[in-house]
Amino acid sequence: MRGLIAAVLIWHLAALPPAAQDGPLRLAVPEALDASGFAQHLLPRFSLKTGVRITRVSPGAAAEMAFGEEGRPVFEGPAQRWSFSHGGDPRAERFLEWLQSDVGKRTIESYTGPDGESYTANLTKARVEEETVYEGDALAGEKLSLLHCGRCHVINKKNRMNGLGSTPSFAVLRGLPEWDTRFATFHLLNPHPSFTQIKDVTAPFDPTLPPPIVPVEITLPDLEAILAFVSEMAPADLGAPLQLQ
Structure with a gap:
């Protein structure tokens, strides 16, 4: 566990250049989620509300945060649960809080894709998380x-x-x-x-x-x-x- 914490901390320091706080946040968006148009619907509404700019990048590219299978579950659809993870940037934490707020949930659920696909912020599926055990004293x-x-x-x-x-x-x-x-x-x-x-x-x-x-x-x-x-x-x-x- 100690090695994991060290890796996470060092990754944060290496991944974020000194000017990262001044530029837009980079969000890694999987192709399926990006192609639906959902990310294009979601991100500008957060930016208009907060003034925090977010740029979409492909998975695997350098990014401060990501939608995917790891992290905090935030919405479902179509036929998949999507989670959000980030590397500690306070602005990314603010985005997570917005996604989980009433305004963010309404924004998520107001979207209907070109083929009728929709998303919900009411997570009903059971999710079993592996308990993290800290070995410290x-x-x-x-x-x-x-x-x-x-x-x-x-x-x-x-x-x-x-x-x-x-x-x-x-x-x-x-x-x-x-x-x-x-x-x-x-x-x-x-x-x-x-x-x-x-x-x-x-x-x-x-x-x-x-x-x-x-x-x-x-x-x-x-x-x-x-x-x-x-x-x-x-x-x-x-x-x-x-x-x-």
């Missing part, structure tokens, strides 16, 4: 979380009075879609890049731009321990599905 992960993350986030009852009100607790984050991807790639999500160092993964800080706070310095085994700790945590019960902005 969960007890060590708790200590690391309290030490490094507890200055901003409420980790558990041990620091429930110490977190910042503007940051979500670990229990709330545990309830988000793809929580494990968020934690595994947290160093890519603002504001973490400005003060986070993962040994053999992140580039050293620019000496002319020192971190604004005491840096978080961890290793890949530390990260896996944190993932093991969070995987055992019960998601917060907020009484209703989360509405992500």
Whole structure:
């Protein structure tokens, strides 16, 4: 599992050039989905709503996100379930949240193809997912979380009075879609890049731009321990599905 996390993190760093955040997102769209005209219907509506531009590319081409069989199931049709995956770009996460929102679902279901094909966002088929097992030391992960993350986030009852009100607790984050991807790639999500160092993964800080706070310095085994700790945590019960902005 440790090797998988390392590969994922290094892939993110290698795949996204420094200017990637300034250009359009690239979405890998399988030929069957692209030929139906569905992607051409869907993407401009998201861009008009958010200002985030998306360019369609073929599977196998360099891309920040993809429709296919892997990832988060988002819609069905014709006779196939389509999932969405991405490499950690916050804009891609925003696209996923839009796909799962009421507006996104209505957009998906408003399309009718030239041959009468349609899509639904109401996923009714049973889906058995292989449970991911994190081999890290969960007890060590708790200590690391309290030490490094507890200055901003409420980790558990041990620091429930110490977190910042503007940051979500670990229990709330545990309830988000793809929580494990968020934690595994947290160093890519603002504001973490400005003060986070993962040994053999992140580039050293620019000496002319020192971190604004005491840096978080961890290793890949530390990260896996944190993932093991969070995987055992019960998601917060907020009484209703989360509405992500």
